[in-house]
Amino acid sequence: MRAVTRREWMSGAAATALAGCRRRQPVQPSRVMIVRAPAYSQSLYDVVRRMLGELRLDVRGARVVLKPNLVEFDERTTINTHPLVVHAVLEALLALGAKEVRIAEGPGHRRNTLELAEAAGYFETVPQFEARFTDLNVDEVVPVMLDRPRSKLRRLYLPRTALDCDWLISLPKMKTHHWVGATLSMKNLFGLVPGAIYGWPKNLLHWSGIPECIADLHRLFTGNRQRPRLFALVDGVVGMEGDGPIHGVPKPAGVLAAGYDLVALDAACCRIMRIEPRKIPYLQLEARPGALEPEAIQEIGEAIRAVETPFELIPQFRFLRL
Amino acid sequence: MTEAILSVQNPDGGWPYRRGGPSWAEPTAYALLALEGAAGTREATDRGRRFVESLRRNDGGLAPHPAVEESTWVTALYVLLNPADADEAALKWLLGRTGRESTLLHRVRMKLLGVRDEYEAAPPAWPWYPDTAAWLVPTAATLLALRRVQRRRPDARLAERIREGERFLLVRRCADGGWNHGASRSLGFQSFSYPETTGLALVALAGAQAPGMERSLETAERHLARCRSAEGIAWLEMGLRAHGRTPARVPEAPVRTVMDAALRVLAQRAAEGANPLLS
Numbered sequence: 001m002r003a004v005t006r007r008e009w010m011s012g013a014a015a016t017a018l019a020g021c022r023r024r025q026p027v028q029p030s031r032v033m034i035v036r037a038p039a040y041s042q043s044l045y046d047v048v049r050r051m052l053g054e055l056r057l058d059v060r061g062a063r064v065v066l067k068p069n070l071v072e073f074d075e076r077t078t079i080n081t082h083p084l085v086v087h088a089v090l091e092a093l094l095a096l097g098a099k100e101v102r103i104a105e106g107p108g109h110r111r112n113t114l115e116l117a118e119a120a121g122y123f124e125t126v127p128q129f130e131a132r133f134t135d136l137n138v139d140e141v142v143p144v145m146l147d148r149p150r151s152k153l154r155r156l157y158l159p160r161t162a163l164d165c166d167w168l169i170s171l172p173k174m175k176t177h178h179w180v181g182a183t184l185s186m187k188n189l190f191g192l193v194p195g196a197i198y199g200w201p202k203n204l205l206h207w208s209g210i211p212e213c214i215a216d217l218h219r220l221f222t223g224n225r226q227r228p229r230l231f232a233l234v235d236g237v238v239g240m241e242g243d244g245p246i247h248g249v250p251k252p253a254g255v256l257a258a259g260y261d262l263v264a265l266d267a268a269c270c271r272i273m274r275i276e277p278r279k280i281p282y283l284q285l286e287a288r289p290g291a292l293e294p295e296a297i298q299e300i301g302e303a304i305r306a307v308e309t310p311f312e313l314i315p316q317f318r319f320l321r322l
Numbered sequence: 323m324t325e326a327i328l329s330v331q332n333p334d335g336g337w338p339y340r341r342g343g344p345s346w347a348e349p350t351a352y353a354l355l356a357l358e359g360a361a362g363t364r365e366a367t368d369r370g371r372r373f374v375e376s377l378r379r380n381d382g383g384l385a386p387h388p389a390v391e392e393s394t395w396v397t398a399l400y401v402l403l404n405p406a407d408a409d410e411a412a413l414k415w416l417l418g419r420t421g422r423e424s425t426l427l428h429r430v431r432m433k434l435l436g437v438r439d440e441y442e443a444a445p446p447a448w449p450w451y452p453d454t455a456a457w458l459v460p461t462a463a464t465l466l467a468l469r470r471v472q473r474r475r476p477d478a479r480l481a482e483r484i485r486e487g488e489r490f491l492l493v494r495r496c497a498d499g500g501w502n503h504g505a506s507r508s509l510g511f512q513s514f515s516y517p518e519t520t521g522l523a524l525v526a527l528a529g530a531q532a533p534g535m536e537r538s539l540e541t542a543e544r545h546l547a548r549c550r551s552a553e554g555i556a557w558l559e560m561g562l563r564a565h566g567r568t569p570a571r572v573p574e575a576p577v578r579t580v581m582d583a584a585l586r587v588l589a590q591r592a593a594e595g596a597n598p599l600l601s
Contacts, residue, residue: 074514109503111459112518114578115551130578138339138346141389157390178508196339196346197386197394199450199457200503207422207454247511 027290029298030264031055034272036302037237038254040084048088048233051258052096054300057231060097062166065134065228066090069172069188069235070105071245073119078238078250080116081173083125085235085256089171090126103129104161106136106191108201109246113137134161137195147223150285151212153204158220162192163228168221170232170262174239174253174269176311179210181280181320182273183245184266185232189217211281218262218286233258234269241273241311253309255302263287268297274310276322323590324360326583327353334388335369337580347377347386349580351399355598356587374400382411395450395460398467402599405470413471416464417479420446421456446483447490458494458504458519461487462526466599488530491523499537500545517545521557528564528600539567552577556585560592564600 033051037044066089068081086103093101103126110116113135123129139159146153162168172188180187190213193202205213221227236255242248255272259265263286267277271294277283278292290296297304313320331337336345337353354370357363377385377400383393384400397415401408422428424446447456448464465487472480496506500515501523507513520542527535539562546558552575562569577583591597 110516112551112553115554118550135340138343140344141387143389143391157387196348197390197451199395199454200459201457201505203449203454203457204451243508243511247508247513 027288027293027296029296030259030261030291031298031300032257032259032261032265032268033300034255034257034268034302034304034307036254036307037256038252040082040237044084044088044237044256045091047256048085049092049095051233051256051301052089052092055258055260057093057096059093059167061099063100063164064093064098064102064167064169065162065165066093066101066103066169066171067136067162067188067191068103068105069183069191069245070107070113070116070120070122072107072109073116074246077246077248078173078240079175079246080120081171081235082237083120083122085233085237086122086171087126089169089233090132093169098167101132102134102161102165103132104134104136104139104159106139106159106193106195108190108195111137111195111200134159136162136192137200139194141194141197144220146216146220148219149212150215150219151205151208153208153213153216156216156220157194157197158192159194165228168228168230170230172232172234173245174234174236174255174257174273174311175244176241176248176273176275176313176317177245178243178247178314178316179206180214180282181313181317182266182270182275184234184269185262186214186218186266186282186286188232189214192217211285214282215285218282222262229260230262231258231260232262232265234265236269236272239273239311241313243314249312251309251311253307253311255307255309263291264297267292268299268304271297271304271322272307272309274308274322275313275320279320323577323583323587324357324363326577327356327580327587328363328366330580331366331370335371335373337370339581340579344387345373347374347384347396347399349584350374351396351403352584352588353580354403356584358598371403374403378412382409382415384412392452394452395448395463398448398460398464401467402463402470405467406474408467408471413480416448416467417483419448419452421449422453423455444493445486445489447487456490456504458491458501458523461490461504462519462522465491465526470599470601488527488532491527492532492534495523495534495538499534499541515541515545517549517554518551518557520545521554521559521561524561525557525564525597525599535565539565543567543569546573547571549573550575552582553579553585556582556589559589560585560597560599563592563597 141157170185177183236253240248241251270277383397447461496515497512500520
C-alpha cells in the first residue's frame, strides 16, 4: 500500500472536519471583477485603472501598501507578480488620489530582496523603485495578538509598514501550490511575516498549520476595523501550473481579477483555474457558510466560465479538479 | 567602506539592515565583525556591543530585535562575536537546539502517520526560530561560531555538533553542487542553488573533507561570474578562498545594505588572508 503523504493526510483531515460542520445558507454575493488581459503590455495601465474605477476603490488621501508576490527568480518560468501589473496598480492609485503608495514584500526564500526585485524587473519597470520599496523581512516590527486563532499561534510579530497603512492591497500571481493547492491573494499574506525573526523560509507558519496561518493572517485584517482594509488584484496574465509556487511551468490564463473580499476573489480564481475552492482548506476556514458556492460570486466584467483555463495539478492534488 | 558602515549606525548603538531601518542583531553583529580592529571605531563598536548585550535573554540566547521576546538563531552571532569569552549560557542555548524534524517525538509521529521525510538521513542542525526545522543559514552561522570557540578551547560537545552540522550541509546540497535556503529537493524536483547561500555554506565547510567539493567550488565560480549582489559576491569570494581558490575576477555590485558593506570588508580581509570568520 502506498504511504500517505503529509499533504494528503492534512488536506483530507481538514476537508472532512470542515465539510461536516458547514451547512449551506444563502449568502450575500461578493463582487469580483474579471477582465481579459492577454499580455503584459502598456494596455494593462488602462485595464487596471478601469477595474479599480469600476470597483469604486476609494483611496483618496490614503496610505496604500502594495504587496506583490516575490519569491525567487528563475528566467525559465514565471514565479513573481509581473512588475508591469504592480506599476499599473501604483499609477492607478495615484491617479485615484492616494496620498502615498508603497511597495512592500518579504520573500520567503531569498534573503537579498533587492537583488530578487532587480532580477524580476522591478527596478526597470517601476521608477524610483528602491525609494518606494520596503523589505518587510527587516522592517520595524510590532507584536500582534491573534484573536481566536485557527493555527497554533497566539502572537505574531508583524511589520509596521503593513499595519500602519489605510489599505493593504495583495497583488499575487495566479499559481498552483504544492502544499495548499492554489496560492492567490490570501496565501500572499505570508509575505508579511518578517524573515528577520522567523527565518527564510518562515518555517513557523508551516509547523503551525499552513491553511490555519493563512486564515489567521486574513482574519487579522478582516476581523479588526482598526487595521488596514484589504483589497486584492490577481495577476493571471501568465500564471503557473504544476509544481507551483516555484517549480511549476508558465500558464497563460490571460486575466486579471480583483475584489475586496479575498475569499470570494480566491474562490473565483480557483474556478478560473478549474480548481474546486470548496476543497481548499484555507478557503473553508475563512468562508462564511455558502460563500464558496458559485452563486456567492457576483461576476463583474467577464464571466468565470468565459475565461476558464484548467491549470495542471500535481498528482497529489488531482482531487481538487473542478 | 568603514565610514559607510559607521554612517548608518542607529542612535541605540545597533545597525539596521538598510539605512533608516530599525536595529537588528544580525547586521549589528556583522558590522561589529567588519569594524574589528579598524582605527577610530572604538566608541561606535562599544555602543554596538552594548546594543547586542541588551538583546541577551534570561535563557542564555539572544533576541533578534528589541521588541522580540524569544531567543533565536542570532545567538550564534553572539558567540561568533565573543569566541574567547563566549559564556556557557549562550553556548548551552546553541548546543541545546536542533531542528524539530530531528526530534524523536517528531520522527515517531511521522512514522506512525506513514509520512515520508525527504531528508531522513540529515543529522540534527539548527533552526531559525525555536521549535521549527533546521535550515542552511542558521546552521552555517552556528558552525562558524562553534568553530571559532573550538579553536580557542577544544570541547568534545562542540566537535560532535560541528560534525553533525557539516553533514547536514552536505545532505542539503543541491544537485548543481551549490546551496539554497536548505531544501535541495521538493516533491522529487531538484531545487537550484543561490549565490549567497552557496558562498556561506562553503565558508562554513572550510577545512571539511567531503566528496563533491570540487563541483561545489565550480558552481560557486559560476555564480560569482554573474552575481549582481554585493552580499552574494562577498560570500562567494570568502567561500572560494576558504577552500584555497582565488577568484579569477570579482565583479562589482552596488552596496545597498549594511550586510553588503560589512561582508565586503570581511571579504577584503579574507583576500588579505585574515578572514575574521575563520580566525
